[in-house]
Amino acid sequence: MAAGAPRIFVSHLSGVAVFDPTGDQVGRVRDLVVMLRVGRRSPRLLGLVVELTTRRRVFLPMTRVTGIESGQVITTGVLNVRRFEQRPTERLVFGDLLDRRVRLVETDEEVTVLDLSVQQLPARRDWEVDRVFVRRGKGGAFRRSKGETTLVEWSAVTGFSLEEQAQGAESLLATFEQLRPADLANVLHHLSAKRRAEVAAALDDDRLADVLEELPEDDQIEILGKLQEERAADVLEAMDPDDAADLLAELPEEEKERLLSLMQPADAADMRRLMAYEEKTAGGLMTTEPIVLRPDATVADALARIRNPDLSPSLAAQVYVCRPPDETPTGKYLGTVHFQRLLRDPPYTLVSSLLDDDLQPLTPDAALPVVAGFFATYDMVAAPVVDEAGSLLGAVTVDDVLDHMLPDDWRETEFHLDDEGGAHGT
Template sequence: MTRTLQDLNVTFIREALAHGADQELVVLLQEQHPADLAEAIEPLTEEEKRRVFQLLNPEQAADVLVELNDLSREEILEETSAARLAEIAEEMESDEAADLLATLSEATQAEVLRRMGREEMKDLAELLRYREDSAGGIMKRELLAVRGDSTVAEAVAAFQQLSHTEDVEDIHNVFVVDAERHLVGVLPIRRLLLVDAATPIHRVMDPNILKVRTDVDQEEVARLFKKYDLLSIPVVDEGDRLVGRITVEDIVDVITEESGEDLLRMGGVDEDDRIFCLPSRSVRKRLPWLTINLATAMLAASVVAIFQDTISQMVTLAVFMPIVAGMGGNAGTQTLTLITRGIAMGELSLTNARRALIKESIVALANGVAIGVFMGLGTYLWKGDWILGSVLGLALIVNMLVAGVVGTIIPVLLKRFGVDPAVASGIIVTTFTDCFGFFFFLGLASLALRFYNL
């Protein structure tokens, strides 16, 4: 059963496992890029994934785990021994190892740490203290730090030793510290090649340091990377002592994670809810939000109930009610998406929120007038009733204006009070547009019925 590198696919893996050709499969697996190997593993059954994973050496297993999706990773880790996990974690960079341990139960986590080397255990225990979405939670402990009185030659030697002993490949800067490890300067690695070997580091370092504390939110760190076009940034504790670094590779992961989480939250879906997770788990994650949506729908229904007599006198109103609510909801979603993105990108804050509100109100009013006039004329041509057309047009104008105002104000206020706008803004804006839309439309229709004796 001779196969080439390109032949590694689900069918071949299953054939190899069925025929007990583990040795041939091991050889082929070792030639794969971790990302390609993860892609080949993910379509397999749980048992097949675990069998293939057991064939990987610790270094390869560490690389593949990082590339796997969350569901496949969980399925594999459930049946992986603490001893094996300790070997894998030791092959990972500290931030990746900390992420791995954070997914384990406390008992398994403690057992894995106990089996690791003393230095690795200390680093990981330190990282696990920080919030997962903070600078401390995403930083690496592996870094190059030297004293200010060291020479360039000593810094180069330290860099070579670090690269050989810890296999660190993405060192961009030398961090300069004092005797108590306070960060006092930074020096790009490339400058070490351009300066005389006997030069003291403190003479060529840059004392103007851009740094973050361990408790800074990862979104703020991502904004700093974007604003200053950084490759890495040092992380310090409350005493301004150097404790780690964050690289652009970490920030790419943060951006991907945050955008995915925001998308899920705006849809009322928990980030732990996966496509192939157990149905019971999805029900537990989704039912609370659906219950909240039901409550807001009942609120909108109660507004409609106020005008039951109006609807009974003019049944045609029921035909146009979904248009008023739907257009308001769509307009609100457009504004909400733009404002939420602006907040996430650091473009919008309380200081410039008024400017954004004015702009979005103008846009909403202009769109409302355009849609309202179009629907008003369309309704007149369809139903031959200019009063109904006017009522519908005015209701659309007012509701789309409300949508623009509320879609701007709500996420800004939520952010001001420490609530993620992506989590709750959607349901609040939809409630406003539904309730106000029905109220304006049916209220105007009631006035028309009264004054024009329809």
């Protein structure tokens, strides 16, 4: 970009695709790296943190960026794939600078940083931060406030070099609000422990629960330990029961019991029941909240339950027909009705007439290899777990089987898709 290049706001770069000169996508922008300078000089924009299709995060120097236009970044094609590591003199724009409380030099008024803009210097390949978009008064990007927003020169504010003790997270979350939970979990994992806690505190309970389920165990424990106990209990209740039970099982006994005592009695009972099973058995893997219907329910009833957007695809793949009571442990388990079968029959058809009752359900003590073999043999994505009395205890889903069969550090393992869509580890 030459002299007179347009100003680019960093919020518009979040998640932008990065392409090589041939038009092949190499990754997406996840952050910007700047170096603060003494006095009121504008920071240099050193480069971009790019997440490759392998999920590895690498550093792309701005000297190798040939263009930023139409929602994309074009590179020279030369990319060092060494994993990015932040140096002490560097600051991450999304991770360290957004949502900071700084002061206007002229009035000494405290303001919140909502965004920054960058611009290429005339006749050079250097870039720098030139403006700061701030809000007067308290509040971030999603918080309603009467504070006025304004765009000021970098030199008009002070306070970026100070360690922020209570940095907000609203503007950072705004840049990542469209990410899937697994991708947002990856963002959190790469933040500092301090920033990770701030972002977790800003997420609502359901969103945080979804993200926690995708994080490595150490991150889960760290984040949960920094929440107020009442909120930690609420987040655990919002998690899938099997994931929440796995997390609780890793906590010290005293802390675990304290959190259980703060949960709703029914949820706490589910947690205790799940923790009573060995971890790598059907009982330890199952969720206690599958779709349960009575024999007199219709196809229309089943489809209405499956439409619930909060259900995972694997749980929505089938319904389980049982005698009352409907909550697990249920009355006598009668059989399973698969989603495809529901689509082939009239809405008024009773689910009891569509049962797949040929397959033997899993027992709660079935070991992980037995469970995996069941899924592989019968091409299932979910399977019922039934006790000796014939009551449905829950359902195991294929994603939970994979979670426990992969290495403990699988979330750190890089993967990529080949030209035919196959995934490979590296």
